[in-house]
Amino acid sequence: QLVQSGAEVKKPGTSVKLSCKASEYTFRKSAMQWVRQTRGQPLEWIGWIVVANGDTDYAHKFRERATITTDMSARTAYLEMTGLTLDDTGVYYCATGGVAPAIWGRGALLAVST
Amino acid sequence: DPVMTQTPLFSSVALGQSASISCRSSESLVSRDGETYLSWLHQRPGQPPRLLIYKVSKRFSGVPDRFSASGAETYFTLTINALETDDVGVYYCLQSSKFPHSFGPGTRVEIK
Numbered sequence: 001q002l003v004q005s006g007a008e009v010k011k012p013g014t015s016v017k018l019s020c021k022a023s024e025y026t027f028r029k030s031a032m033q034w035v036r037q038t039r040g041q042p043l044e045w046i047g048w049i050v051v052a053n054g055d056t057d058y059a060h061k062f063r064e065r066a067t068i069t070t071d072m073s074a075r076t077a078y079l080e081m082t083g084l085t086l087d088d089t090g091v092y093y094c095a096t097g098g099v100a101p102a103i104w105g106r107g108a109l110l111a112v113s114t
Numbered sequence: 115d116p117v118m119t120q121t122p123l124f125s126s127v128a129l130g131q132s133a134s135i136s137c138r139s140s141e142s143l144v145s146r147d148g149e150t151y152l153s154w155l156h157q158r159p160g161q162p163p164r165l166l167i168y169k170v171s172k173r174f175s176g177v178p179d180r181f182s183a184s185g186a187e188t189y190f191t192l193t194i195n196a197l198e199t200d201d202v203g204v205y206y207c208l209q210s211s212k213f214p215h216s217f218g219p220g221t222r223v224e225i226k
Binding site: 101 | 115139149151153155157158163164165168169174204208210213214215216217218219220
């Protein structure tokens with residue numbers, strides 16, 4: 001199971017840090033990815049982290065603004081997004097699995113509003 | 115980077131009939147290890163996506179055999195047989211063979 005942090009309301013230009021806690025010890029052997037869905041749009045892959053070694057990769061459009069990290073002792077992954085705009089409003093999911101995202105968090109709503 | 119497209123974007127199917135969705139990649143999805151990491155996911159309104167198929171054609175645990183998939187290289191299909199009411203929603207293909215990973219635009223399936 002993946003338990004995500006709660007809804008956030010942010011102003012444009014600010015940052016947010018979302019969390020995703022794994023219930024299983026297999027967290028260390030996994031890769032955690034972040035996906036978002038904004039205003040009725042399709043799913044959008046943000047990036048991922050290989051928990052064991054911290055290797056990350058990001059979609060091009062998020063490379064300058066997103067940072068994915070983990071705290072292995074807390075079995076938690078984080079997504080930090082900077083320079084928020086109104087277009088970042090949406091639901092942010094974390095997901096993990098072996099060769100495909102089999103386990104998903106329930107999503108965290110991020111509202112960016114003036 | 116692979117760009118994923120899906121057809122159709124919308125499908126209206128009668129209960130008990132079949133639906134077929136295609137997913138095409140702008141480049142081969144055969145990864146360095148020789149595997150093809152193409153998945154299909156289903157999302158109902160207000161819910162997170164659910165994995166149906168991984169590695170082109172393997173059904174995830176608990177997915178009924180009404181769902182089948184096939185394909186190779188750049189062209190993949192998902193078939194849903196004997197459509198049920200729970201099958202409505204949006205179906206996405208996802209490529210995890212190459213970075214960055216990418217989703218298709220989604221195909222909305224409704225009951226006719």
